[in-house]
Amino acid sequence: MTNSRRKFITSISMLAASSTLPLQAFDFGKTKKLKIVLVGTGVRGTSFWGKRLVDEYSDILEFVGLCDINPGRLEYAKGFIGVKCRTFTDFEEMIKKSKPDLIIVTTKDSTHHEFIIKGLKMGCDVLTEKPLTTDEIKCQAILDAEKMSDKKLIVGFNFRWNPYVTKVKELLQNNSIGKLTSVDFHWYLNTYHGASYFRRWHGLKEHGGSLWVHKSTHHFDLLNWWIDSDPEEVFAYGDLEHYGKNGPFKGANCRTCDYKKECDYYWDITKSKRDMDLYVNNEEYDGYIRDNCLFREEIDIYDKMSAQVKYKNNTVLNYSLTTYSPIEGWRVAFNGTEGRIEAWLDIPYTKTKVVDQEALHKAEMAQNKEEIFDIEPIIVHKLWKDFDTVDVKTTKAGHGGGDKKLQDSMFKKTDSKIDPYQRPAGIRDGAMSVLIGIAARKSIENGKPISIGDLSDLVPQEKRQS
Ligand SMILES: NC(=O)c1ccc[n+]([C@@H]2O[C@H](COP(=O)([O-])OP(=O)(O)OC[C@H]3O[C@@H](n4cnc5c(N)ncnc54)[C@H](O)[C@@H]3O)[C@@H](O)[C@H]2O)c1
DSSP, X not given: OOHHHHHHHHHHHHHHHOTTOOGGGOOOSSSSOEEEEEEOOSHHHHIIIIIHHHHHHTTTEEEEEEEOSOHHHHHHHHHXXXXXXXXXXXXXXXXXXXXXXXXXXXXXXXXXXXXXXXXXXXXXXXXXXXXXOSSHHHHHHHHHHHHHOSSOEEEOOOGGXXXXXXXXXXXXXXXXXXXXXXXXXXXXXXXXXXXXXXXXXXXXXXXXXXXXXXXXXXXXXXXXXXXXXXXXXXXXXXXXXXXXXXXXXXOSXXXXXXXXXXXXXXXXXXXXXXXXXXXXXXXXXXXXXXXXOTTOTTOOSOSEEEXXXXXXXXXXXXXXXXXXXXXXXXXXXXXXXXXXXXXXXXXXXXXXXXXXXXXXXXXXXXXXXXXXXXXXXXXXXXXXXXXXXXXXXXXXXXXXXXXXXXXXXXXXXXXXXXXXXXXXXXXXXXXHHHHHHHHHHHHHHHTSOEEGGGTSSOOOXXXXXX
């Protein structure tokens, strides 16, 4: 093994072992490149973990294999990403033949465990998209596989790298409101972004674990990291009252629907070349319909979600997720023994200019390099004093700029070896964030609070560990 490759792999291992060590220690560009394979060539795999890696970091890495169960999408992905590597529909064959250093997992959520476990067993480091997995049994199997392996697992939590949420972390870390006692966190998905989950595989629990896992894993990871303690107990309510069986009419899918004119949610996939190339042109291989009816009967996830979480350090969290809001945005408030922090992003009523909700969703998902910057406030209000406003420079592109910063932290060299905000996430972070969502699901099903410690062999700690 060459010296630079050894350094990279060592740094991946160190990252997962201690969240204070980011990947950026990589000494790149000298000898052999890092060999990467990717499984799951859908929208996230081809863009963020595919084309973007090739465009930005080709001096230090190369793709040696792509894998997907859909051969048509796989062929399209190769061209879109811009690589000449071999393609496979069999994951194990890909690993045996291409011998990668690092496997990137961007398949449907319910299958992540399969590739993480096999990848670790076959002697590779693994980087998985969120969520780590979708239920507690798969979660424990991943924890066991990681313990048995000398290779490491990274979870790609991009939200921590958004400068605005990093600033919130800094304020909490600096003890600006004393000891944290309670948190309110509310996330509103609009009728473009929220609706999109109900059209896709995400609409069934068996594929995405419900939005409690697929979506809220982002939020619970932020909360665990901000609160800096482990979740201990979860009580939740949730229901499906808007999408799925509640719709006034149904069609096979938007393209062929008789209710195109009446349905506020009608979405013309044929207008998007990218969606046609990725999904519609490859329906013949797996039957996956990307513009499925969001009022179909089989949808079994919740569209309103509310939970209380008690943390081991006694912080109490009130959380909600709404999926059919006229606006997209979020609010958080932290109460401490010495004051309060309030933060929010994208709430249009606080802005002077009108925000186009469809354009907002597109900008957020975009991986283009053009970034439009804005200044967003965080309020820090100490008890008995006037409040202060902390202004933060933000962008909308690629999850608030978090996408780019996450990858730069892995693949670009910087002077600092230690991240002062502990943003790199390892297996424990991945597990703790999905376990809250899994507990919330179980709480709704059983009508009682669920202990996080009962779901796996991870024991909740007062001070968050990585
Ligand atoms: N961090 C983020 O902000 C973010 C954003 C979008 C998606 N994601 C994650 O990325 C992953 C992919 O999401 P997406 O939106 O690209 O979905 P997608 O449906 O576009 O792509 C999923 C791909 O996985 C393939 N696949 C499914 N099962 C497979 C299997 N058993 N073996 C091989 N391939 C398989 C499908 O054919 C498809 O090509 C998900 O886990 C999602 O949670 C993360």
